[in-house]
Amino acid sequence: MKLIPKKFLGFWVIVVVAIISLVFFLTKDANKSLITIASGENKFFVNFDLKTKDQKNLSKILENLQIPQNSQEDLSFELDSTSSASLAHLIPIKVNPIISTKSISFSGTVSHSPFIEKLSPKRIKVPQDFNLAVFAPNVLDFVTTRNLYPENLVNWLKNNFSPxxxxxxxxxxxxxxxxxxxEKTEIDLSSLKSIELSDQSETSYKEEVRADTIFYLMNIISSEGKSEAVTFFQQENWVVFASSREAAFKIADSLQSKNSTDFPSFNFDSDSNFLLFFTNKQGEQLSESFINLISRQNSGIANPNLQKILREVEEINFALKATRFSGLISLK
Structure with a gap:
């Protein structure tokens, strides 16, 4: 079985900006004035001008998160070459935040829209226990670079999941x-059975019916040598690729409004290019599996500041339309 190498693709840089912006706001800057993200010497720099009230609120947040106050000085970061090129295209990024001791709302602009597609996102039903939901022109690359799926399956996904x-x-x-x-009206999910997996048996594909919905299961061997049954199904105009049989059943139930909630649950423009919602409910703890997935590494070696901050965040919402964006970060 030929594997697809892991690499960090540029399309996902906007998610990185959204999450890294959280780190910026909680370790660097949050004010009613102007925050500017600029580039130079193969790095990105965050320049800011804090108002007195916002500086006091920020200091309180840093204290609660046990982050040193001097982290507000000389903030810079680096990205891989692909993501750096994508982010550099958006420079300068200008942010106008408003900060309290428990939340940060912000709005701003980028110099160019990161997407050329004109989209029309819809509000959908998702499982109540979700941690992250994203709408974007392309999230398939994020999935395939974090899971070493067989090349033939990845090619099938690219041919059939790129609306x-x-x-x-x-x-x-x-x-x-x-x-x-x-969202897709015509797709032949039974064509999955024609995918050849060279190092697996002919029984890698099967179909299963549950509540009048046909589920198409592909048994594959993961990068860790474990057997996984990635699962596909169609429900009305929604076509779903799920990481497991159980995940597919849960999504199918949520699309039928069973144990579900809305995404997006916040207001958004009907022609937004990118929407993100992260939630970490009070009294709950982010799983190590989630940290591993978004950071692409074991939680034991993942950025400790990222882990600490995300576990203290209750909610993030972020919306981008052309060159303008807005969002909210709420702390526990």
Whole structure:
């Protein structure tokens, strides 16, 4: 079985900006004035001008998160070459935040739109225990670079899950299961049985019926040598690729409004290019599987500041339309 190498693709840089912006706001800057992200010497720099009230609120947040106050000085970061090129295209990024001791709302602009696609996102039903939901032109690459799927399966996904209407990625459950959802009226999911997996038996494909819905299961061997049954199904105009049989059943139930909630649950423009919602409910703890998935490494060696901050965050929402964006970060 030929494997697809892991690499960090430029399309996902906007998610990185959204999450890294959280780190910026909680370790560097949050004010009613102007924050500017600029580039130079193969690095990105965050320049800011804090108002007195916002400086006091920020200091309180840093104290609660046990982050040194001097982290507000000389903030810079680096990205891989692909993501750096994508982010550099958006420079300068200008942010106008408003900060309290428990939340940060912000709005701003980028110099160019990161997406050329004109999309029309819709509000969909997702599992109540989701941690991250994203709508974007392409989230498939995020999935395939974090899971070493057989090349033939990846090619099938690219040929069948690339609609012009955008894609949804939902990460949910204690084991960070995920589902990729697209709106598509015509697709032949039975064509999955023609995919050849050279090092697996002919029984790698099967179909299963549950509540009048046909589920198409592909048994594959993961990069860790474990057997996984990635699962596909169609429900009305929604086509779903799920990380497991159980994940597919849960998404199918949520699309029928069973144990579900809305995404997006916040207000958004009907022609938004990118929507993100992260939630970490009070009294709950982010799973190590979730940290591993979004950071692409074991939680034991993942950025400790990222882990600490995300576990203290209750909610992030972020919306981008052309060159303008807005969002909210709420702390526990």
């Amino acid at each position: 012009t209407s955008g894609q949804y990625l939902i990460i949910f459950g204690k084991n960070a299961q995920f589902a990729l959802i697209v």
